Amino acid sequence: MLNWGQQRGGEDRFVTLVLPHLDALHYAAMRLTKEASSAEDLVQETFLRAYRALHQLSQEDSCRAWLVKIMTNIWLNQRHKRGREGLAVDIDELDLSSAEVAPWSHQLTPEEPERAVSRKQFCEDLDQALHQLPEAYRIVVMLADVEGFSYKEVAETLQCPIGTVMSRLYRARQLLRKALWVHARRSPQGPAPHP
Numbered sequence: 001m002l003n004w005g006q007q008r009g010g011e012d013r014f015v016t017l018v019l020p021h022l023d024a025l026h027y028a029a030m031r032l033t034k035e036a037s038s039a040e041d042l043v044q045e046t047f048l049r050a051y052r053a054l055h056q057l058s059q060e061d062s063c064r065a066w067l068v069k070i071m072t073n074i075w076l077n078q079r080h081k082r083g084r085e086g087l088a089v090d091i092d093e094l095d096l097s098s099a100e101v102a103p104w105s106h107q108l109t110p111e112e113p114e115r116a117v118s119r120k121q122f123c124e125d126l127d128q129a130l131h132q133l134p135e136a137y138r139i140v141v142m143l144a145d146v147e148g149f150s151y152k153e154v155a156e157t158l159q160c161p162i163g164t165v166m167s168r169l170y171r172a173r174q175l176l177r178k179a180l181w182v183h184a185r186r187s188p189q190g191p192a193p194h195p
Contacts, residue, residue, distance in 0.1 A: 014051050017063045025067055028147065032075045042078075046071040068147050069157045072139075076158075122180075129179035137172035144169055 025046060029039035049070050050057075057066055130138055143149045143157060144165070151169075155162040 014054055017057070017060055018047065018050055018054070018067065021064050021067050024064065025071060028068060028142075029071060029075075031142065031146075032071075042071060042075060045074050049074070065147070065149055065153055068143070068149070069153065072143065072157050125180055126176075129176050132179065133172055133175055137168050137175070140165055140168045141172045141176070 022043070025043050026039060029042040029046075030036070033039045033042055046067060050067055053070075057063060130141065133141065139158065140154060143154045144151065149157065151162050151165050154165045154169075158165070
């Protein structure tokens with residue numbers, strides 16, 4: 001059993017390492033669960049497990065990746081428990097209002113109206129393209145491209161070979177490129193060369 005000093009040290013470490021990632025985890029949980037209350041429950045369970053296992057975190061600079069891995073595993077386990085009929089939850093079907101996205105937005109300076117419209121349209125096109133991806137591709141894109149996991153970390157999180165991660169990510173990116181070509185043609189900057 002920990003004495004008070006050891007427990008306090010663990011709490012301080014938790015506050016210093018884990019709490020700064022609250023907003024990012026909440027945003028990712030919203031993408032996974034699609035419901036505010038479910039996202040809050042997922043983040044709470046993630047923080048609880050992280051607190052209990054904080055002694056296992058060996059590389060403090062990879063804390064965010066560690067937390068997202070915990071959260072992804074919790075989410076995958078919950079989905080597995082619900083069975084196939086519960087698989088209607090889709091990480092990219094989430095339509096967040098501007099008010100819901102604002103707390104996690106990193107855009108601090110106002111942008112030109114034309115650019116804002118183009119960015120908004122691109123985000124809508126990207127959400128639609130992600131929605132059309134098979135789930136196995138979406139989760140790999142989310143972990144690798146959105147959360148910044150290495151291929152090895154994605155493979156460990158999803159418990160599949162690294163080659164599978166690489167091929168799914170390649171195929172997902174190809175599908176996204178084709179789907180987003182329409183946006184590139186509409187863009188005021190003009191399209192990039194077609195793949």
